[in-house]
Amino acid sequence: MIAVNCKFYLKTSILLFICLFQLNKIEAKSVPEEELKHTLALSNRFPDSAFIQLKKCYHQALADNNKKIIGICLQQMGxxxxAQGHYAQSLEYHQQADKIFKQLNEQDLLADNLNDMGVVYYQNFNKKSSRKQYDQALRLYKIxxxxxxxxxxxxxxxxxYEKERRYDSAFYYQRHALKEYQKAGYKQGEAKIYENLGSIHEDLVRYDSAKYYFDESLKLYKAVNNEVSSIEVINNLGDIFRKTGDYKQALKYTRTALSLSIATKNEYQQASAYRDIAKSYNLTGQNDSAYYYMELSRKHVLHLYSDESNKQMSFLQIIYSIDKKNDEIAALENSKKVNxxxxxxVVVVILLLIIMGALTISRQRLKLRENRAIAEKNQQLNLAQQQQLELKSRELTTHTLQVIQHNNFLDSLRTKLDEMIKEDKRDQKKQLQQLVRQLNQNINHDQQWKDFTQIFEQLHQSFFDSLKAxxxxxxxNDIRLIALLKMNMSSKDMAVIFGISQDSLRVARYRLRKKLNIGQGDNLSTFIQTI
Structure with missing residues (x-):
């Protein structure tokens, strides 16, 4: 039972955590949008503060990679x-927003931004580009x-089209606009279209129709509590009465517009109202009053321009400061990235150097081990060869000693036999002579020389080839004599081996010297050792 309760509480806690996480995500997404609504409202009265707020929101959106908020911030900054008259900067912001909305496929936002760009192009007297933006926005809104x-x-x-004096087309699009606003039930939009229609009729000197549309516009503006737009429409109605000769009614509407503009601190509308009052007084022949109100209008216009210039300078200073700060931040970030x-x-290079050093040391150690192994192997081979040479040398020496002993024995036996023959015992003479001949044959047996030559060549490789050169x-016999001389054997031992006397050995040595073309002062044994 306890285990079941634990599982239940665990599942409940996990679900609660997930819900809280999702709520935090929703709140995080909604906070920027709420801030943007606040900045949009703030921009009408305090554009510099709104711009700073938008910049902060923009950088936060960049950090969060929230492209939609980035685009909206750029659009509002545009x-x-x-509104501050910086059309080039405005167009740049709108173009950046345009790219982002296209990437996100946010068609309504894209169309809204295209309308803003169309207005900017119109103010720059680029009506062709302006019309292009409006047409694109129209296609998107229809979708x-x-x-x-x-x-x-x-x-x-x-x-x-109204500004191009193409009034038929102007009426056509304004009426379409009115229908769309009426479908949506958007009274603010309806009021604006009625105002536009009144302006067109006023341009065409259709004052009754103009008054009708201005009255409809004013009703709707009052219904939505839009005092600023109401002031402008009231001024327009005053113009209609003035143009139709009803100066009293014109002054009434214009003074109403003046009171509202003073109450709302709308200096532009104040200047407009003073100017319209001056016109009315001028038409009634009250030139002093006309001059007075025209002067008031002029003062307000000058103050308005001065104030606007100061605001623009302040706004430009803010933009400059923000851009400078952003550039410094970007430079610092770039510096950090570069560092x-x-x-x-540097770390990679150091690691590579360490690795290369380790590899080099490892290779050197391996090479030293290989060289040491090769040296040890060569040493072992040299030792084995030396031992083998010593063994062969001992075998050659032993073999030579055996030959010498054998020949000494045979020589002594031959001497004794010669003595027995000299005793002149006729019955033994023939047999002894035959025995001596056999002994003579055994003294210089070829097999013994073959064994000797084989061992000698193993010790002194290519000696006989060099000798024949x-x-x-x-x-x-010459080659055998040279081999014995190479072994540094004494003349006595050589005479015994060959089975000849030392005199005969000297003759053999003399003949050998002549064949080898050795000079009279040169030593035969020394010459043979150098071969």
Whole structure:
């Protein structure tokens, strides 16, 4: 039972944690959007503060990689720059937002941004590009069936044609805009279109129609509590009465607009109202009053321009400060990145050097071990060869000693037999002579010389080949004599081995000297040792 309860509590805790995590994610996503709504409202009165707030939101979105918020921030910064008269900067921000919305395939946001770009192009007197932006926005709004967006775009197109004095087209698009706003139930948009229609009729000197549309616009603006737009429409109505000769009614509406503009601290509308009052007084012949109000209008206009210039300067200073700060931050980050890259590169180089050093040391150690192994092997081979040579040398010496002993024995036996023959015992003479001949044959047996030659060649390789290079006319006995001389054997032992006297040995040595072309002062044994 306890185990079941533990499992239940564990599952409940996990589910609760997941829910809290999801809620945090939703709140994190909604916070930037709430901030953007606040900055949009703030931008009308305090554009510099709104711009700073947008920049902070923009950098936070960059850190969070929230592309949608990045795009919205760029779009709103473009709107603020446009309101401050910085059209080039405004267009740059809108173009950046355009790229992001295209990547995200946010069609409504993209269309809204295209409308803003169209307005900027229009203010730059690039009507062709402006129309292009509006057409693209119109296609997107039709896809998403966005009535408010369609109404706004149709309104822009109507305004564009109005300024070109193509009034039929202007009426066509303004009426389309009105239908779309009415479908959406968007009274603010309807009021704006009624105002636009009134302006077109005013341009066409259709003052009754103009008054009708201005009245409809004013009703809707009041319904949505839009005092700023209401002031402008009231001023327009005052213009209609003035143009139709009803100066009293014109002054009434213009003074109402003046009161509202003073209450809302709208200096632009104040200047406009003072100017319209001056016009009315001028038409009634009250030139002193006309001059007074025109002067008030001029003062407000000058103050307005001065104030606008100061605001623009302040705004430019803010943009400059923000850009400078961002550049410094970017430079610092780049410096950190460069330092990080350099540090990584240094570490990598050091590691590579350590690895290369270790490999070099390892190779050197391996090479030393190999050289040591080769040296030891060569030493063992040399030792084995030396031992083998010593063994062969001992065998040759032993063999030679055996031959000498054997020949000594046979020589002594031959001497005794010669003595027995000299005793002149006739019955033994023939047999003894035969025995002596056999002994003579055994003294210089060829097999013993073959064994000797084989051992000698193992000790002195290629000796006989080098010897023949000096003289090719050497006999077998000459070669045997040279081999014994190479062994540094005494003349006595050589005479015993050959079975001849030492005098005969001297003769053999003399003949050998002549064959080898050895000079009279040169030693035969020394010459043979050098071969």
């Amino acid at each position: 709107k603020i720059c446009y 998403t069936n966005n009535n408010i967006g369609l109404g706004e775009t149709y309104g822009h197109l109507g305004h564009l 990080l890259v350099i540090s990584i590169a 000096h003289c090719e006319e050497l006999t077998v």
